[in-house]
Amino acid sequence: MRLFQTRPGDDGLPGRERALAVLALTTGTLLAVMDTTMVNLALPTMAADLDVPASRAVWITNIFQVVCAAFLLVFAGLSELVTRRRLYLFGLGTFLVGSLGAALSRHIDVLLLFRALQGLGAAATLSIGPSLYRMIFPSRLLGSALGLSALVVAGGYAAGPTLSGLLLSVVDWPWLFAFNLPLGVCSWWLARRALPRETPRQGSFxxxxxxxxxxxxxxxxxxxxxxxxxxxxxxxxxxxxxxxxxxxxxxxxxxxxxYPLLPLVVFREMRFTLAVSASGLAFIGQGLTFVALSFFYQEQMGFSALETAWLFTPWPLGIMLVGPLAGRLADKINPSLLSSTGLVFLIVGLVALALVDEQTSALGSLWRTALCGIGFGLFQPPNNREMMGSLPPERSANVSGVMSTTRTVGQSLGVALVGAALALGLSIQMTLWFGALTSALALVASLSRVSLAQRALLQRRASSGSR
Missing domain, CATH: 1.10.287 (Helix Hairpins)
Structure with a gap:
C-alpha cells in the first residue's frame, strides 16, 4: 500500500513500523469516538436502569466532554516534556481503566466518576493524535495520513450508533463499556511496541x-x-x-x-490562522446540523432514535469515501482550493436540508445528508494538512492541541446555538440556515489563503526536486 512504502530520504518511520504504529493510533481513536456515539444512544436506557431523571443522565455524556475539552491544550503542551509516546500510553491506559469502572458501575455517581476518567484518557490520546501522524509519516504523505485519520473518525461516528443499537438489543448497557476492553488492550500493546520514541524537551511546564x-x-x-x-x-x-x-x-x-503552553507566535502564520478559523466555523455548522436534524426527524417527522441514526449515516460515510482521496490530493495540489471546494458542497447540502419539510421522504433527506458528508470529507483533510503543514515539525504538538480544541469548541457552540434557537421559538429550518451561514464564513476564510497555500506548495515542490 502506498502509505506504507518507504522511499530514500523519507522522514518518519519505515514502512512496516509505520503500519503497526498506524494500527495502534486508529484503534485508539476508534475507541474514543465510538464510545461517545454509543453512549448517546443508550442514555434513555441507562436513565431507566439507574433510576435517575433524564436531566441527570445527560451528564453521563457531559462529564466526558467537559473533562476531555478541559485537558486538550494541557496534554498537547505536556507531551513535549513527557514525550508523545508516553502520553498516548497513559491516555489509552486511563481510558481502559475508566471503561472497566464504568462497566462495573451500578450507581450514577460512580459511573460519572469513571466517565470523567474516560474523558481524561481520551483527551490525552486525541490531543496529540494528528502530531503523531506527522511524526510517523514522511512529509510527502502528510495529507494522505490526515485523510486516513478523517476516515477513522468518520467510521467511528458511523459505526457507533448502529453498534450501540445492536448491542442493546441483546445485552445490557454495561457491555457498551466492556466492549472497549479487548480492543483497547490490543491497541495499548501495539502502541507500546510501535510508537516512535523521542527526546523530551528541556524546560519547565x-x-x-x-x-x-x-x-x-x-x-x-x-x-x-x-x-x-x-x-x-x-x-x-x-x-x-x-x-x-x-x-x-x-x-x-x-x-x-x-515556556508557554500554547505559543501565540503560531498565529502569526496566516495560513495556520485562517485554516483554524475555517475549521472552527465548519464544525459549528456540523454540530448545529446534527442536533437540529435529530429534533426535526424525531419530533416533526416521527422517526425513532435508531431510524434517525440511520438517516445520519450518509454524512460520516461521505467523509469515509472522500476523505482519504482528498488527503492524497492535498499532497499534490493546493489544499486550500480542495477545502474550499468541499465547503461549497457542504453549503449546498445545508441549504438543501434547510428546505426539507414534513413531506420530504427519507430518500430526500439521505441525499442531502450525503452531500454534506462529501463536502465535509473534501474540506477537512486538506484543511488539517494546511494547519499541520504551515508550521515547522517542532510545533506539531501545539498544532495538534489547537486542532482538537477547535473541533470541540466548534461543535459545542453549534449544539448551544440549537438550544438557544429553540428557546427563542425559532424553527429548525432557521437553525439550519444559520449552519449554512457559518459554513459560508468558513468558505471566506478558506479562500483568503488560496494564494498563500499555492506559494507554499510551489516551494515544497522546488525543495523536493532539489534533493
Missing part, C-alpha cells in the same frame, strides 16, 4: 497557563451546555463570564511565560 486553559475550556463548555439546555440566564452568563476572564488570563500568561 507552564502550570499557571494549564490551570487557566482548563478553567477557560471547562467553563466555556458548561456555558454552552447551559445555553443548549435553556438554563437560566444567570447560569449560562456566569459560566461565560468566567470563561472570558480565564481566556484573558490565559492570553496574558502565554505572552509572558518562558
Amino acid at each position: 507552564d502550570t499557571p497557563g494549564a490551570l487557566l486553559s482548563m478553567l477557560m475550556l471547562a467553563s466555556f463548555f458548561l456555558a454552552m451546555d447551559a445555553v443548549g439546555h435553556t438554563a437560566p440566564l444567570w447560569q449560562s452568563g456566569g459560566w461565560l463570564l468566567l470563561a472570558t476572564v480565564a481566556c484573558w488570563g490565559f492570553v496574558w500568561r502565554q505572552r509572558r511565560a518562558r
Whole structure:
C-alpha cells in the first residue's frame, strides 16, 4: 500500500513500523469516538436502569466532554516534556481503566466518576493524535495520513450508533463499556511496541497557563451546555463570564511565560490562522446540523432514535469515501482550493436540508445528508494538512492541541446555538440556515489563503526536486 512504502530520504518511520504504529493510533481513536456515539444512544436506557431523571443522565455524556475539552491544550503542551509516546500510553491506559469502572458501575455517581476518567484518557490520546501522524509519516504523505485519520473518525461516528443499537438489543448497557476492553488492550500493546520514541524537551511546564486553559475550556463548555439546555440566564452568563476572564488570563500568561503552553507566535502564520478559523466555523455548522436534524426527524417527522441514526449515516460515510482521496490530493495540489471546494458542497447540502419539510421522504433527506458528508470529507483533510503543514515539525504538538480544541469548541457552540434557537421559538429550518451561514464564513476564510497555500506548495515542490 502506498502509505506504507518507504522511499530514500523519507522522514518518519519505515514502512512496516509505520503500519503497526498506524494500527495502534486508529484503534485508539476508534475507541474514543465510538464510545461517545454509543453512549448517546443508550442514555434513555441507562436513565431507566439507574433510576435517575433524564436531566441527570445527560451528564453521563457531559462529564466526558467537559473533562476531555478541559485537558486538550494541557496534554498537547505536556507531551513535549513527557514525550508523545508516553502520553498516548497513559491516555489509552486511563481510558481502559475508566471503561472497566464504568462497566462495573451500578450507581450514577460512580459511573460519572469513571466517565470523567474516560474523558481524561481520551483527551490525552486525541490531543496529540494528528502530531503523531506527522511524526510517523514522511512529509510527502502528510495529507494522505490526515485523510486516513478523517476516515477513522468518520467510521467511528458511523459505526457507533448502529453498534450501540445492536448491542442493546441483546445485552445490557454495561457491555457498551466492556466492549472497549479487548480492543483497547490490543491497541495499548501495539502502541507500546510501535510508537516512535523521542527526546523530551528541556524546560519547565507552564502550570499557571494549564490551570487557566482548563478553567477557560471547562467553563466555556458548561456555558454552552447551559445555553443548549435553556438554563437560566444567570447560569449560562456566569459560566461565560468566567470563561472570558480565564481566556484573558490565559492570553496574558502565554505572552509572558518562558515556556508557554500554547505559543501565540503560531498565529502569526496566516495560513495556520485562517485554516483554524475555517475549521472552527465548519464544525459549528456540523454540530448545529446534527442536533437540529435529530429534533426535526424525531419530533416533526416521527422517526425513532435508531431510524434517525440511520438517516445520519450518509454524512460520516461521505467523509469515509472522500476523505482519504482528498488527503492524497492535498499532497499534490493546493489544499486550500480542495477545502474550499468541499465547503461549497457542504453549503449546498445545508441549504438543501434547510428546505426539507414534513413531506420530504427519507430518500430526500439521505441525499442531502450525503452531500454534506462529501463536502465535509473534501474540506477537512486538506484543511488539517494546511494547519499541520504551515508550521515547522517542532510545533506539531501545539498544532495538534489547537486542532482538537477547535473541533470541540466548534461543535459545542453549534449544539448551544440549537438550544438557544429553540428557546427563542425559532424553527429548525432557521437553525439550519444559520449552519449554512457559518459554513459560508468558513468558505471566506478558506479562500483568503488560496494564494498563500499555492506559494507554499510551489516551494515544497522546488525543495523536493532539489534533493
